Amino acid sequence: xxxxxxxxxxxxxxxxxxxxVQPASTDEASIAEAARRRVRRRKVLVQSTRLAVLVVxxxxxxxxxxxxxxxxxxFGQPSGxxxxxxxxxxxxTAYGSLWLQIGVTMKxxxxxFAYGTGAGIVxxxxxxxxxxxxxxxxxxxKVLNAIPRIVLGSIFVVxxxxxxxxxxxxxxxxxxxxVFFNAFQxxxxxxxxLVANVRVLGASRAQTVRHVVLPSxxxxxxxxxxxxxxxxxxxxxxxxxxGAQQGLGLVISTAQNNFDPNGIFAAMLLIAVxxxxxxxxxxxxxxxxxxxxxxxxxxxxxx
Amino acid sequence: xxxxxxxxxxxxxxxxxxxxxxxxAAPASAPQDRSRIELVGVTKRFVSPTGAAMTALRDVDFVxxxxxxxxxxxxxxxxxxxxxxMVAGLDRPTAGVVRVGGxxxxxxxxxxxxxxxxxxxxxxxxxxxxxxxxPRFRGESKASAxxxxxxxxxxxxLSGFEDHHPHQLSGGMRKRATLAASLISEPSILxxxxxxxxxxxxxxxxxxxxxxxxxxxxxxxxxxxxxDLEEAVxxxxxxxxxxxxxxxxxxxxxxxxxxxxxxxxEIRFDSRFLELHQRIWExxxxxxxxxxxxxxxxxxxxxxxxxxGRP
Ligand SMILES: Nc1ncnc2c1ncn2[C@@H]1O[C@H](COP(=O)(O)OP(=O)(O)O)[C@@H](O)[C@H]1O
Ligand SMILES: [Mg+2]
Numbered sequence: 228x229x230x231x232x233x234x235x236x237x238x239x240x241x242x243x244x245x246x247x248v249q250p251a252s253t254d255e256a257s258i259a260e261a262a263r264r265r266v267r268r269r270k271v272l273v274q275s276t277r278l279a280v281l282v283v284x285x286x287x288x289x290x291x292x293x294x295x296x297x298x299x300x301x302f303g304q305p306s307g308x309x310x311x312x313x314x315x316x317x318x319x320t321a322y323g324s325l326w327l328q329i330g331v332t333m334k335x336x337x338x339x340f341a342y343g344t345g346a347g348i349v350x351x352x353x354x355x356x357x358x359x360x361x362x363x364x365x366x367x368x369k370v371l372n373a374i375p376r377i378v379l380g381s382i383f384v385v386x387x388x389x390x391x392x393x394x395x396x397x398x399x400x401x402x403x404x405x406v407f408f409n410a411f412q413x414x415x416x417x418x419x420x421l422v423a424n425v426r427v428l429g430a431s432r433a434q435t436v437r438h439v440v441l442p443s444x445x446x447x448x449x450x451x452x453x454x455x456x457x458x459x460x461x462x463x464x465x466x467x468x469x470g471a472q473q474g475l476g477l478v479i480s481t482a483q484n485n486f487d488p489n490g491i492f493a494a495m496l497l498i499a500v501x502x503x504x505x506x507x508x509x510x511x512x513x514x515x516x517x518x519x520x521x522x523x524x525x526x527x528x529x530x
Numbered sequence: 531x532x533x534x535x536x537x538x539x540x541x542x543x544x545x546x547x548x549x550x551x552x553x554x555a556a557p558a559s560a561p562q563d564r565s566r567i568e569l570v571g572v573t574k575r576f577v578s579p580t581g582a583a584m585t586a587l588r589d590v591d592f593v594x595x596x597x598x599x600x601x602x603x604x605x606x607x608x609x610x611x612x613x614x615x616m617v618a619g620l621d622r623p624t625a626g627v628v629r630v631g632g633x634x635x636x637x638x639x640x641x642x643x644x645x646x647x648x649x650x651x652x653x654x655x656x657x658x659x660x661x662x663x664x665p666r667f668r669g670e671s672k673a674s675a676x677x678x679x680x681x682x683x684x685x686x687x688l689s690g691f692e693d694h695h696p697h698q699l700s701g702g703m704r705k706r707a708t709l710a711a712s713l714i715s716e717p718s719i720l721x722x723x724x725x726x727x728x729x730x731x732x733x734x735x736x737x738x739x740x741x742x743x744x745x746x747x748x749x750x751x752x753x754x755x756x757x758d759l760e761e762a763v764x765x766x767x768x769x770x771x772x773x774x775x776x777x778x779x780x781x782x783x784x785x786x787x788x789x790x791x792x793x794x795x796e797i798r799f800d801s802r803f804l805e806l807h808q809r810i811w812e813x814x815x816x817x818x819x820x821x822x823x824x825x826x827x828x829x830x831x832x833x834x835x836x837x838x839g840r841p
Contacts, residue, residue, distance in 0.1 A: 423620055424650035427638055428711070429667035438663070442654040519654040521697040 303488035339398020340459035351410025398462030413447030564631030565718035567594040571626035601762035604772030605821030643717035658692035682710040702733040774821040
């Protein structure tokens with residue numbers, strides 16, 4: 228969104244420059260006013276077009292399924308999805324209240340996210356700091372990374388049963404690799420000048436890591452967290468798919484077995500809302516931790 | 531031009547007895563000997579990952595007396611920065627020794643400060659925290675370190691910018707902050723690698739004056755690397771000219787201009803200054819020409835440009 232408006236700014240400025248040949252708009256205040264008006268107009272245009280796209284897609288879906296041009300039995304129906312959600316809210320799912328299902332999945336995802344991120348940062352920093360360790364352990368991590376990790380979920384269910392632990396572990400494994408590679412790279416990219424500088428200032432190894440290595444790797448680590456949280460949710464859902472007693476993944480897999488596309492879409496919608504809120508929180512964290520940076524680089528958030 | 535405030539406490543005491551001997555390279559009393567820097571037969575060879583060896587420095591010998599301001603000039607790539615990292619203990623010579631205060635350097639000495647060629651302020655810390663880093667690392671309490679950092683920021687004219695981040699400062703202000711961060715530990719040795727190289731001419735002149743003012747108060751031994759010969763002669767007691775790489779010491783000149791030198795901009799028109807500059811330039815020019823020739827350019831055009839700027 229930021230990106231869109233800055234692009235708008237640039238375009239408006241160019242337009243104004245082109246116009247400024249005309250004597251009418253030489254007054255500075257009126258130029259600024261015109262620029263502001265253009266930016267505002269563009270924002271409204273973008274928002275209303277977005278809304279239109281949404282209406283066309285959802286409305287079209289509803290219309291086509293209503294007229295039986297597309298079979299609602301396979302493709303579901305927006306109104307059906309809403310009814311399903313209302314039903315869940317009012318009467319709960321087959322496995323207890325809806326909030327319990329969301330809560331269980333969130334708990335698994337968050338725990339997996341926390342463990343995976345922690346392990347990824349610790350190991351990434353260690354290997355980035357100690358080349359010997361990196362040389363020894365590096366190949367193992369590469370091999371593990373090449374395994375289709377989702378399959379590990381089956382093993383975890385076999386080992387740990389249908390409880391939440393197997394889901395947490397799967398989510399943590401998925402998160403770990405993303406964070407680890409970024410943390411490792413971040414540590415490797417640390418500015419040597421800064422390290423030399425604090426060493427001359429008298430910093431010990433630990434102080435160097437704390438004051439230079441970690442803060443500069445944070446840029447890389449935070450960038451990975453956006454992707455990592457998505458993986459945490461995937462890990463939790465897939466884990467529940469493979470065998471669980473509660474959770475949104477189980478709700479989806481039940482809906483699948485009952486040929487209930489509305490149920491699947493409704494659960495998907497819930498997951499999307501959860502993921503977007505988490506994304507928002509991570510962007511807040513990013514803003515806080517990276518406030519020292521010149522200009523806010525929110526490429527990811529801008530999308 | 532000069533500093534807005536007197537130096538914080540300890541610095542003033544140590545400055546008092548020395549002000550009398552403020553002419554040229556003042557010989558020092560016993561405790562000052564720990565700030566004598568000595569390079570003997572220093573050779574540095576870099577081995578690339580492919581195994582090819584490259585000699586950056588060959589048999590470098592020179593001495594910086596305690597409290598002396600020594601400038602090192604030489605063409606780009608002759609190994610000036612490499613020399614400095616070895617004095618700082620960040621790297622070790624392949625052959626030869628570096629001694630500081632008579633002891634062989636084999637780690638980072640305690641009372642050495644280093645101003646790097648590139649900005650080395652931590653971008654994620656405020657200016658105040660950056661200046662307080664040295665004392666904090668050396669175990670000073672947070673309150674005391676921040677307090678002294680505040681005083682030093684005042685000294686270098688950065689009061690009111692304590693909570694700014696480095697990227698919010700101009701290049702000259704960042705250099706002031708770096709200078710404060712280097713001097714707050716009251717080093718007995720100050721190493722500076724083209725500290726003002728990236729500044730515009732006016733800012734550079736102002737910074738040079740401020741540096742001299744500060745240096746004359748505590749008198750650390752200084753190695754000041756620059757590619758600007760005028761700057762070297764204006765500031766230093768001793769100018770070391772290095773040859774094009776592999777670098778070695780070509781000649782050492784003692785600068786007998788009286789101290790305090792006053793404004794750097796004005797001393798450039800002093801007749802003794804011009805004489806010294808001319809002499810050293812003759813020596814340096816050959817090396818610059820050789821270095822330019824190596825980069826493939828015609829030596830003639832490159833040097834006339836530089837020389838044409840002389841009064
Ligand atoms: N860590 C290093 N590894 C390999 N070569 C280096 C390294 N540091 C410096 N050099 C080489 O040594 C020479 C001297 O470099 P430097 O000391 O930076 O020169 P100066 O500061 O005089 O411009 C250069 O040719 C440079 O490429
Ligand atoms: Mg250099």
